[in-house]
Amino acid sequence: MPYFYIDRYYWILIIPTMLFALWAQSKVSSTFNKYSQVRSSRGLSAAQICRQILDSNGLYHVRIEHISGNLTDHFDPTSNVVRLSDSVYNSCSVASIGVAAHEVGHAIQYAVGYVPIRIRAAIIPVTNFGSKLSMPMILLGFVFGWQPLVNLGIILFSLMTLFQLVTLPVELNASSRALRTLEGDNILYGEEVSQARKVLSAAALTYVAALLTSAAQLLRLILLYGRRNNRD
Numbered sequence: 472m473p474y475f476y477i478d479r480y481y482w483i484l485i486i487p488t489m490l491f492a493l494w495a496q497s498k499v500s501s502t503f504n505k506y507s508q509v510r511s512s513r514g515l516s517a518a519q520i521c522r523q524i525l526d527s528n529g530l531y532h533v534r535i536e537h538i539s540g541n542l543t544d545h546f547d548p549t550s551n552v553v554r555l556s557d558s559v560y561n562s563c564s565v566a567s568i569g570v571a572a573h574e575v576g577h578a579i580q581y582a583v584g585y586v587p588i589r590i591r592a593a594i595i596p597v598t599n600f601g602s603k604l605s606m607p608m609i610l611l612g613f614v615f616g617w618q619p620l621v622n623l624g625i626i627l628f629s630l631m632t633l634f635q636l637v638t639l640p641v642e643l644n645a646s647s648r649a650l651r652t653l654e655g656d657n658i659l660y661g662e663e664v665s666q667a668r669k670v671l672s673a674a675a676l677t678y679v680a681a682l683l684t685s686a687a688q689l690l691r692l693i694l695l696y697g698r699r700n701n702r703d
């Protein structure tokens with residue numbers, strides 16, 4: 472129940488960011504699909520290249536698993552596993568290799584103690600808590616006219632925006648690590664590097680969209696419910 476009713480801030484803030492998020496989503500799918508058709512000249516699969524980059528960074532303990540779904544690829548820091556999706560795992564395309572190298576980038580971030588990913592890991596529990604409780608708190612506080620509860624709900628919601636904000640450098644850094652390795656270690660050549668870059672840049676757009684969506688929701692909540700103190 473993210474919204475109580477449709478107001479003018481909904482049209483000004485929520486609809487544009489929603490449209491941007493939809494566009495970003497379609498951009499990442501179309502770019503991935505396009506470069507999924509381009510086979511890299513080395514002919515190794517994304518999983519093989521994933522293993523190679525992990526090993527060259529001394530991450531022998533990080534395993535690689537196959538996961539079902541589309542673009543469900545991720546690094547799981549609790550079990551130290553890179554999970555590669557159906558369209559990535561066995562594929563030799565520049566798109567799949569880009570995605571696999573990006574996930575290894577996250578494994579390296581954890582290994583070297585990259586600060587933004589540590590902040591993100593630290594705030595995940597509070598974010599999960601906040602995502603469940605912030606809206607009910609704002610609604611209850613609003614209905615019963617108890618502003619401190621509303622404010623607390625808004626603060627909890629702002630933690631989710633903070634989470635999206637810290638996610639952005641984490642994602643951009645994982646992609647830049649990936650592209651540096653793919654080029655520097657001669658895994659991809661010439662045009663293949665810029666094709667992988669296009670895929671990862673499109674993926675980064677979805678994180679920008681997530682941040683904008685969250686910031687717009689937060690701003691709307693503040694404008695609608697946060698200013699009641701001033702009126703009282």
Ligand SMILES: [Zn+2]
Pocket residue numbers: 573574577642645
């Ligand atoms: Zn990522």
